[in-house]
Amino acid sequence: MRELHVNLGENSYDILFGSGLLKNLPEYIKRVYKGKKLFIITDNNVEKYYREQLETILKDYDFTFYILEAGEKSKTLDNVAKIYKAMINSSLSRDDLVVAFGGGVTGDIAGFAAATYMRGVPFIQIPTTLLSQVDSSVGGKVGVDLVEGKNLVGAFNQPKIVLIDTSVLKTLTDRYFFDGLAEVVKYGCIHDENLFSLLEGLKNREEVMEHIEDILFRSCDIKREVVEEDEKEHGLRMILNFGHTVGHGLEQYYNYEKYTHGEAVSLGMIEILETGEREGITEKGTLERTKKLLMQLNLPVEDKYNREDVIKIMKRDKKNKKGEVNFVMIEKIGKHKIVKIKEEKMYDFLYKNR
Known part of the structure; x- marks a missing residue:
């Protein structure tokens, strides 16, 4: 495993690289979060491959899944409002943790929801596409699209940690592999x-x-x-x-x-x-x-x-x-x-x- 430290003062965080990091997910979560409640945002493509595995790995946590429809068209304020509602229904507080588990769209909308719900809930990034691993999961840009343009509503919200597991890339189609x-x-x-x-x-x-x-x-x-x-x-x-x-x-x-x-x-x-x-x-x-x-x-x-x-x-x-x-x-x-x-x-x- 390799690590990279992003030095942004109080917003600093580590990026971890390796194959099979998911297996030790609780260990990495504990680096940045001592609580037990997780709100996991993913999409319906990623869910098919990883939900069962995550449920086993995170068995000691109280977690809620929120499933987005895969694709850029999900990056809307309407969907953010639905996420807020689900967060409220799961009694998510500012002391809990949002987990963005998916590609760039998931990371963007999850990070934005985390930045704005109750004026800010900590979140972590677990990017599952090559594109999100090399780019969108790092740097803190989060947001959604409007009819008038892409990413016109957003925030700068740095994650607490980024976990880049190279083994998840095997589930990508060739098109989305080369896309990244x-x-x-x-x-x-x-x-x-x-x-x-x-x-x-x-x-x-x-x-x-x-x-x-x-x-x-x-x-x-x-x-x-x-x-x-x-x-x-x-x-x-x-x-x-x-x-x-x-x-x-x-x-x-x-x-x-x-x-x-x-x-x-x-x-x-x-x-x-x-x-x-x-x-x-x-x-x-x-x-x-x-x-x-x-x-x-x-x-x-x-x-x-x-x-x-x-x-x-x-x-x-x-x-x-x-x-x-x-x-x-x-x-x-x-x-x-x-x-x-x-x-x-x-x-x-x-x-x-x-």
């Missing part, structure tokens, strides 16, 4: 060419799994460095949004039905790299190198969407400030640059001569 690797490619692009090169040498899922703990640890370590310097996204943390401005626009444009989050980010990274090379910001050859890697990882690299519609969605992005959008560009693999573009210039910046 889009975020790893992002980390390589913005901060670590060695990580990018490691991925280039891995030709299939089996080879990725041979290196999975190193991949997860390095990805979380990059995010740790960024979050420790800029917990609440006032500056540096925006580099983690490489590919996400366009990617979130595409997710919403297709009503969260055509692409997974990682697939949409893959498309978003390609759009930004095309723009970067055209504008002379990005070193020539970076686009083709990244496109080759994403295709190797079974991720999409092109889509014919209505650009005007996606631009409208992007203009509602919560990270836009004073009529400007911050685009995370890549100068070369491992080196990023922030470029501010006025909203009215976004279309030309992204799509001119294309």
Whole structure:
């Protein structure tokens, strides 16, 4: 087992990495919580594989399960209200513990419910998808979507501990396994060419799994460095949004039905790299190198969407400030640059001569 400490003062916590961590879950819970009452939020896909196992492992706890419908469409305020009701019905207090057990959607909505119920209940993250293990379970961003856009209601709420059990990845379909690797490619692009090169040498899922703990640890370590310097996204943390401005626009444009989050980010990274090379910001050859890697990882690299519609969605992005959008560009693999573009210039910046 390996550990990583996220140093955020009174909001500090540890991330634990290893295979089979679930078997010793009570031991890890006791590190951060001495009580007996748990409120476990998961989804109907994860429940099928792990409910029985959790019930056995947690037999000495008083626990309640809350089951979400799997998928981004569950990240709504209506569902948060239903979670509050279930929390009240289970007599959950501010001294108890919420357990987010699932992928990114589960972690986002569970963390938000924990942040706001009774003005805050402690919670822990047990991410079960590759995407949530390398990204969304770390850093404290929690929230839900509105009709108008993704993650427009939320909070910063750091977990008490994050448990990353690599053995749970075996239940993922290939699509959702490779979905998570889009975020790893992002980390390589913005901060670590060695990580990018490691991925280039891995030709299939089996080879990725041979290196999975190193991949997860390095990805979380990059995010740790960024979050420790800029917990609440006032500056540096925006580099983690490489590919996400366009990617979130595409997710919403297709009503969260055509692409997974990682697939949409893959498309978003390609759009930004095309723009970067055209504008002379990005070193020539970076686009083709990244496109080759994403295709190797079974991720999409092109889509014919209505650009005007996606631009409208992007203009509602919560990270836009004073009529400007911050685009995370890549100068070369491992080196990023922030470029501010006025909203009215976004279309030309992204799509001119294309």
